[in-house]
C-alpha cells in the first residue's frame with residue numbers, strides 16, 4: 001500500500017515533516033485518509049518562539065490596511081482552492097458536500113474579509129476633561145496587538161472556527177500558533193499552504209498538529225511567550241486550559257459546551273417551528289455547540305409537534321457526503337459515536353420514551369465501519385435526568401411539554417450551561433420579554449444559527465468566557481491603553 005499522505009507542521013515559514021505521526025481516519029468508512037505530524041515540545045517551542053520573534057520583524061510594522069490587504073489575499077487564496085478545502089473538510093468530518101460548500105467555506109472566506117475590513121474601519125475613543133484650574137486633559141485610546149495568540153480549534157466546524165479566531169487575531173497585528181483538532185487536521189494544513197503563498201511573513205502564522213494533554217495542545221498553552229488563548233471546545237478542556245495559563249494570567253476567550261433549549265409556543269408558525277427545531281437538533285449531525293438538545297413545547301400542540309418532529313427526523317437521509325439528498329453525515333469518530341451511543345443506552349435506563357432513533361443505521365456496506373447514528377428524539381424524562389442536563393453533542397433531543405412562560409423560563413435556565421436558545425412564537429412582545437431573561441449568550445427568535453459576524457458571540461456559565469464577533473473580537477485581540485495628556 002502506498003504511504004498515506006502526510007500533513008506537515010508549518011513553523012517559521014517552513015513545512016516540517018519530522019516527528020511522530022498519527023493517523024487521520026475517515027468517519028465515513030473507517031479507512032486511513034492520511035497521517036499528520038504530531039508536534040513535540042521542542043517543535044511547539046520553536047513555533048511559539050518564531051511567533052514571538054515575528055512581532056519584532058516586518059509584521060510588527062505593518063499598518064492595519066497592510067495587514068487587511070494580506071488577509072484579503074488569504075481569502076482570495078481559499079476561494080481559489082475552494083474545492084480542495086471542501087474535499088479536505090468532507091474527508092475529515094464526513095459532512096455532506098453541500099454543507100461544506102454552503103457553510104464552512106463561505107464562512108472561512110468571510111471570517112478573513114470581515115475582520116480585515118473591521119480592523120481598518122476601527123475608530124477608537126478619545127475625550128477631553130476640563131480641569132478646575134482651567135486646564136484640559138486629553139485622553140485617547142491606543143490599541144496594540146496582544147502578542148502571540150494560541151488558537152485551539154475544535155473538530156466540529158474545523159475551518160470555520162479556526163478562521164473565526166485567526167481573522168481578527170491577525171487583523172489586529174498579533175502572531176499566532178494554531179493547533180487544529182487531531183480529528184480534523186486536513187483543512188488547517190491546506191490553510192498553511194494558502195498563507196505561505198499569500199506572503200504572510202515567516203513566523204506570523206504557525207501550525208502544529210497534535211493532541212491535548214501531554215501533546216501539542218498542552219505544550220502550546222503552557223508556553224511562557226503566549227499572551228492569550230482562544231479556544232472552542234468542551235467545557236472541561238476549557239477548564240484545563242484555564243489552569244495552564246492561570247500562573248501567567250493570560251487573556252482567554254472560550255466558547256465551550258452547551259445544552260441548548262428550543263421553546264415552541266402554541267402560537268408559533270407550526271411548520272416553520274418544526275423545520276427550525278429539526279434543523280437546530282440535527283444540523284451537522286448535532287455537532288454544533290449551538291445545537292438544540294432540549295425542546296420545550298407548549299402543551300396544546302405537544303402531541304402534534306412530537307409527531308411532526310419525528311417525521312422530520314425519520315425523513316433525514318444519512319449517507320455518503322457526495323450522495324444526492326444526503327442530510328446527515330457520520331459523527332466525527334467511532335470514539336465520539338461511542339459517547340453518543342452511551343447516552344442512547346443511558347436514556348433507556350433513565351426511562352426515556354424513544355420517539356425515534358436510538359441506534360446505528362445498517363448500511364450493509366463500508367459505511368458500517370463509519371460513525372453513523374440515527375437522529376434520535378426522546379420524551380418522558382424528568383428535567384434532572386442526565387440526558388436532559390449533560391451535553392451529548394449528537395443528533396438527539398429530548399422534548400417535553402410546558403404550560404406557561406414562567407415555568408418554561410425556569411426550566412430553560414435550570415442548566416449549568418448558557419450558550420444559546422431558540423424561541424418560536426409569533427408574539428414578539430413575549431419573545432423580547434423572554435429573550436432578556438434567558439441566561440444564555442445567544443438568543444434566536446423564529447430562527448437558528450443565523451449569523452451576523454459583527455454581533456457578540458459566546459456563552460454564559462459553563463458555556464464560556466468572553467465574547468468574540470465584531471468589535472468584541474477587535475477588543476479581545478488588542479492590548480488597549482489609555483493616554484492622558486495635560487494641555
Ligand SMILES: O=C(O)C(=O)/C=C/C=C/O
Nearest residue numbers: 156164287288289290451
Ligand atoms: O458561527 C460562528 O461564528 C461560531 O463561532 C460557531 C460556533 C459553533 C460551535 O460549535
